Amino acid sequence: MMMEISATRRIVNGFMLTLSGVCTVLVVSVLFFILGYLLLHGASSLNWDFFTKLPKPSGETGGGMANAIVGSGKVLLMATVIGVPIGFMAGVYLAEYSGKTFAFAIRYVVDLLNGVPSIVIGIVAYALVVRPMRHFSALAGGTALGIMMIPIAVRTTEEFLRAVPTNIREGAMALGATKATTIFTVVIPAAISGLTSGMMLNLARVAGETAPLLFTALGNQFWSSGWLAPIATLPVMIYNYATAPEDDLHQQAWAAGFVLLTLVLIINVTARLIIASGPAAQRR
Amino acid sequence: MSSHMLWKATSAVAIVNFAAMLASAAVQMTAAGATFPAPIYQKWFNDYQSIGNVQINYQANGSGGGIKGVTEGTVDFGASDAILSKEQLEAFKAKNGGHTLLTFPTVLGAVVPSYNIPGITAELNFTGPILADIFLGKIKKWNDPALAKVNAGVKLPDLDIVVLHRSDGSGTTFCFTDYLSKVSPEWEKQVGRNASVSWPVGLGASKNDGVAGLLKQQVGAVGYLELIYAVKNHLAYGKVQNADGEFVKADLKTVSAAAAASKGGAADTQLSITNTAGKGVYPISTFTWLLVPDTFKDAEKAAAIKGFLKWAVTKGQEQAESLDYARLPLVMAQEVEKRIALIK
Amino acid sequence: MAATSYIAETLGRRTNRGFFARLRGGDEISYLVTLASTVSILLIVGLIVFELWANSRPTFKAFGFGFLTSSAWDPNADKYGALPFIYGTCVTSFVGMLIAVPLGLAASIFLAEMAPPKLSNFLTFLIELLAAVPSVIYGLIGIFILVPAIRTYLVPPLKAAFGYLPIFEGTFYGLSFLSAGIVLSVMVVPFIISVSREVLMAVPVEQREAALALGATKWETTWDIVLPNASTGIFGSIFLALARALGETMAVTMVIGNAPRISASLLSPGYSIAAVIANEFAEANGDLYISSLIFMALVLFGLTIVINAVARIFIMTTQGKGI
Numbered sequence: 001m002m003m004e005i006s007a008t009r010r011i012v013n014g015f016m017l018t019l020s021g022v023c024t025v026l027v028v029s030v031l032f033f034i035l036g037y038l039l040l041h042g043a044s045s046l047n048w049d050f051f052t053k054l055p056k057p058s059g060e061t062g063g064g065m066a067n068a069i070v071g072s073g074k075v076l077l078m079a080t081v082i083g084v085p086i087g088f089m090a091g092v093y094l095a096e097y098s099g100k101t102f103a104f105a106i107r108y109v110v111d112l113l114n115g116v117p118s119i120v121i122g123i124v125a126y127a128l129v130v131r132p133m134r135h136f137s138a139l140a141g142g143t144a145l146g147i148m149m150i151p152i153a154v155r156t157t158e159e160f161l162r163a164v165p166t167n168i169r170e171g172a173m174a175l176g177a178t179k180a181t182t183i184f185t186v187v188i189p190a191a192i193s194g195l196t197s198g199m200m201l202n203l204a205r206v207a208g209e210t211a212p213l214l215f216t217a218l219g220n221q222f223w224s225s226g227w228l229a230p231i232a233t234l235p236v237m238i239y240n241y242a243t244a245p246e247d248d249l250h251q252q253a254w255a256a257g258f259v260l261l262t263l264v265l266i267i268n269v270t271a272r273l274i275i276a277s278g279p280a281a282q283r284r
Numbered sequence: 285m286s287s288h289m290l291w292k293a294t295s296a297v298a299i300v301n302f303a304a305m306l307a308s309a310a311v312q313m314t315a316a317g318a319t320f321p322a323p324i325y326q327k328w329f330n331d332y333q334s335i336g337n338v339q340i341n342y343q344a345n346g347s348g349g350g351i352k353g354v355t356e357g358t359v360d361f362g363a364s365d366a367i368l369s370k371e372q373l374e375a376f377k378a379k380n381g382g383h384t385l386l387t388f389p390t391v392l393g394a395v396v397p398s399y400n401i402p403g404i405t406a407e408l409n410f411t412g413p414i415l416a417d418i419f420l421g422k423i424k425k426w427n428d429p430a431l432a433k434v435n436a437g438v439k440l441p442d443l444d445i446v447v448l449h450r451s452d453g454s455g456t457t458f459c460f461t462d463y464l465s466k467v468s469p470e471w472e473k474q475v476g477r478n479a480s481v482s483w484p485v486g487l488g489a490s491k492n493d494g495v496a497g498l499l500k501q502q503v504g505a506v507g508y509l510e511l512i513y514a515v516k517n518h519l520a521y522g523k524v525q526n527a528d529g530e531f532v533k534a535d536l537k538t539v540s541a542a543a544a545a546s547k548g549g550a551a552d553t554q555l556s557i558t559n560t561a562g563k564g565v566y567p568i569s570t571f572t573w574l575l576v577p578d579t580f581k582d583a584e585k586a587a588a589i590k591g592f593l594k595w596a597v598t599k600g601q602e603q604a605e606s607l608d609y610a611r612l613p614l615v616m617a618q619e620v621e622k623r624i625a626l627i628k
Numbered sequence: 629m630a631a632t633s634y635i636a637e638t639l640g641r642r643t644n645r646g647f648f649a650r651l652r653g654g655d656e657i658s659y660l661v662t663l664a665s666t667v668s669i670l671l672i673v674g675l676i677v678f679e680l681w682a683n684s685r686p687t688f689k690a691f692g693f694g695f696l697t698s699s700a701w702d703p704n705a706d707k708y709g710a711l712p713f714i715y716g717t718c719v720t721s722f723v724g725m726l727i728a729v730p731l732g733l734a735a736s737i738f739l740a741e742m743a744p745p746k747l748s749n750f751l752t753f754l755i756e757l758l759a760a761v762p763s764v765i766y767g768l769i770g771i772f773i774l775v776p777a778i779r780t781y782l783v784p785p786l787k788a789a790f791g792y793l794p795i796f797e798g799t800f801y802g803l804s805f806l807s808a809g810i811v812l813s814v815m816v817v818p819f820i821i822s823v824s825r826e827v828l829m830a831v832p833v834e835q836r837e838a839a840l841a842l843g844a845t846k847w848e849t850t851w852d853i854v855l856p857n858a859s860t861g862i863f864g865s866i867f868l869a870l871a872r873a874l875g876e877t878m879a880v881t882m883v884i885g886n887a888p889r890i891s892a893s894l895l896s897p898g899y900s901i902a903a904v905i906a907n908e909f910a911e912a913n914g915d916l917y918i919s920s921l922i923f924m925a926l927v928l929f930g931l932t933i934v935i936n937a938v939a940r941i942f943i944m945t946t947q948g949k950g951i
Contacts, residue, residue: 005843005845009845009848010845012845012847013845013846013847013848016847016851017738017742017846017847019734020734020735020737020738020742021738021742022734023730023731023732023734023735023738024734024735024738024739024743024751026731026735027731027732027735027755027758027817027818027821028751028754028755030758030814031754031755031757031758031761034758034761034765034766034769037769037773038765038769041772057323057326057327057330085665086665086668086669087665087669088665089661089662089664089665089666090662090665090666090669092658092662093662093663093665093666094666096662097659097662097663098666106666106669106670109669109670109673110669111936111940112673112933112936113669113672113673113676114936115871115875115932115933115936116676116875116929116932117874117875117876117877117902117925117928117929117932118875118877119875119877119902119905119906119925120676120680120875120905120925120928120929121676122909123679123680123905123909123921123922123925124675124676124679124680126909127679127683128675128679130358131356131358134356134357134358135314135358135359136314136358136359147672150669150672154669178654178655179655179658179659180654180655180657180658180659181654183658184654184658201760204760205760207762208761208762208763208764208765209762209763210762210763210764210877210878211763211877211878211902211906214906214909214910215909215910218314218316218343219341219343220341220343221326221341221342222339222341225312229312229314229341230314230341230343235762235764235878238764238765238768239764239767239878239882240493242764242767242768242771242772242882243489243490243491243493243494243497243771243882244493244494244496244497245493245496245497245499245500245513245516245517246516246517250772253768254768257764257765257768260762260765261761261762261765264760264761264762265757265760268757268760269757272753272756345910345911346910346911347911348908348910348911348912348913349910349911350911351911351913352910352911352912352913355913356913371914372913375913375914444799446799446801451886451887451907451908452907452908452910452911453703453908453911453912475704476704476705477704478703478704479703479911480703480704480908480911481702481703481704482700482701482702482703482704482705482888483887486887487801487803487885487886487887487897488885488886488887488897488899488907489886490886490907498803501776501802502801502802
């Protein structure tokens with residue numbers, strides 16, 4: 001027996017479902033909105049100067065962010081060198097060696113680290129690196145960002161290593177490989193696309209971080225040589241220029257924002273596509 | 285990222301790094317501090333690069349940042365327009381093995397009351413007590429009778445006053461609150477003078493740049509800025525009544541008059557020149573100082589900073605005027621030169 | 629425990645296979661290196677907690693827990709109180725969640741229940757990209773686009789309709805709790821959508837079919853059957869988003885007004901814990917000043933830990949996955 005759906009119920013149904021659709025469209029449109037504005041204000045101020053010149057003293061126009069772009073690259077490189085190996089190895093430990101209770105404790109602590117606000121990590125890096133060394137440096141900035149990279153490195157590694165089917169491992173061990181050899185020559189390569197994309201997402205996440213760099217890397221109007229000198233980075237420059245009064249600097253802030261966002265989004269999209277087409281997805 | 289790309293990227297960074305190292309065979313120093321003199325310091329450091337073969341990276345994060353940086357030794361020297369307290373000087377001694385922090389005045393500048401009132405192009409007059417009351421939140425509208433009284437002839441609108449102040453530790457704040465404390469007992473009691481105070485009302489912005497930026501956007505706003513920031517950004521600023529009763533506009537002449545009129549002024553102590561009595565004196569004027577430790581571990585750095593200081597108080601003074609900073613009185617400049625010898 | 633038995637095994641067989649032979653085999657090293665990395669992470673976290681704790685002691689000694697309820701913030705007089713910042717952090721996060729939760733929930737319902745799979749995946753992909761946008765860029769958009777827009781289009785009608793309410797009292801200067809709350813809502817909505825959608829999709833299809841068979845409309849099925857089933861997971865996503873909002877620094881600093889003030893009105897400028905640390909840490913000198921900032925950092929840290937833990941519990945319960 002088919003029940004008649006009353007008009008009210010039908011109206012409510014249609015209304016609510018349309019409303020939810022509208023909300024979705026609203027949220028998605030924010031993304032296009034942001035991209036659109038950055039494109040509008042930023043792309044037009046992108047010129048050769050922006051990528052090649054150093055910042056000019058205040059009041060003089062022209063000037064660019066060449067040192068900040070390279071600076072961000074250096075700090076991120078340092079962060080990867082500090083954060084990824086530790087996170088990766090710990091992930092291997094969790095996936096391959098540890099027992100249940102210890103693993104629970106570790107995962108809890110790693111989650112704790114993930115939840116630390118980035119500004120707090122900046123404070124700790126200042127206390128641990130900047131103050132004892134008595135200068136601001138790319139090293140300090142890299143340390144702060146590296147610590148932020150650890151939790152995601154651990155989780156990604158563990159997740160993708162666990163996803164490798166046991167029969168691959170058993171096969172290798174049956175052929176006489178030691179556990180270590182199995183892990184490093186068989187399991188990890190099997191998970192490599194997931195691991196790489198996970199690291200890319202990790203990198204994209206810290207690439208935009210500003211707060212931890214405020215009192216670790218500080219800033220520099222010139223090229224920063226070596227790893228022990230203060231260094232200019234894109235996010236900090238955006239912050240400084242956005243709050244400055246000169247319109248010229250606002251333009252540069254938009255341009256820098258555009259460059260930063262484009263890079264972050266490209267890395268994100270590439271990483272996700274790799275995951276989506278990788279073996280883990282195919283096995284699903 | 286494929287390992288090949290990673291290798292390429294790493295080598296690119298290594299090459300740039302190496303090139304930067306070669307290019308900067310110059311002595312490299314880091315300095316931090318006041319935004320008040322940042323325009324002239326940046327110009328000086330930029331020009332001095334080729335003269336003295338020293339690259340000074342100046343990060344203007346407020347006088348507070350300069351004081352902290354030089355005290356903790358995270359920067360080579362600092363800049364501040366806030367007058368250091370005994371505690372701060374002691375703190376430096378304690379954290380730096382008994383060494384002394386030397387203060388060297390470099391230029392003079394003015395703190396101006398800047399405002400954003402659409403339709404008002406005339407220069408408004410402010411008295412000390414009026415400014416204090418505005419920043420205390422007691423005068424809330426632009427057409428308040430007190431303001432109207434000193435601005436006869438100007439039609440002030442019925443607009444809310446939006447007070448802007450610094451949210452970071454600032455020498456500009458120090459100078460301004462020092463002045464307000466001298467002209468308003470209520471201000472002195474309630475708020476006092478310091479680089480960072482508990483503001484009764486208003487929005488906060490970071491650095492002189494931030495206040496200027498906010499002023500531009502916020503209709504009805506009033507804020508205190510270093511002169512050049514108001515000029516550069518075409519912000520209106522008013523005249524302030526000095527101790528002699530005249531309404532004076534800040535410029536090179538009136539600021540220099542303030543320095544000349546103040547008695548005392550040896551170069552070895554930080555002197556406050558706000559609200560000095562005298563004709564044509566701009567009452568919210570201040571020196572700005574470089575904070576330099578008296579000992580450097582690195583002999584090259586010591587030599588570099590000594591060379592720079594010498595240049596700054598002689599040749600550099602000419603450039604100061606082009607950016608609306610007043611030169612040091614000659615006597616003071618000579619004393620500074622003598623004190624440079626104290627740096628080892 | 630697999631770990632200890634493994635150690636026992638390998639070390640126990642010391643006499644059977646030479647130490648160096650096993651070393652060459654790589655097992656010892658691999659095990660020790662990975663273990664060392666894990667332990668070092670534990671040490672790093674311990675170090676963070678220790679640094680925060682040790683450096684807040686001066687403030688704790690001077691003010692005790694009264695620090696958390698005092699609203700003085702006077703570096704001149706060396707008197708500090710965290711209340712305005714805790715208030716600001718809570719208010720902006722609350723406003724952010726108030727906007728983001730209904731919006732996010734509605735969108736996740738659409739994506740989980742209504743949209744065809746391909747469209748759903750594509751739209752979710754785009755929404756998750758929103759989560760990747762750096763905070764400083766939200767701040768940039770906040771200052772130049774959002775705040776003027778709120779000032780011109782949102783506040784006048786709001787004040788006209790609700791101006792008598794204490795939360796909409798006073799003049800609006802642009803930088804305010806409201807602006808910060810709105811920016812935060814945009815930043816956390818992707819988290820809510822992403823997790824809620826997964827949780828909703830995990831509700832067994834039989835439940836839906838049963839409801840539909842009984843004559844419920846699609847909406848009724850969703851509201852009365854699917855949502856309650858997924859509620860724990862959805863709460864989890866909300867807490868996750870909340871933890872993110874509490875710690876957000878740059879976007880909030882750029883639009884909140886930097887005024888350490890407690891005000892009932894959302895239109896008033898304010899301050900948050902993360903924002904005051906970003907603005908004042910670089911120049912705080914004076915032990916009490918620094919340690920007050922660090923004490924607040926500790927408070928923030930504690931808050932985010934608790935909320936993250938709650939979120940995890942909620943999400944774990946729903947998904948029933950192993951810990």
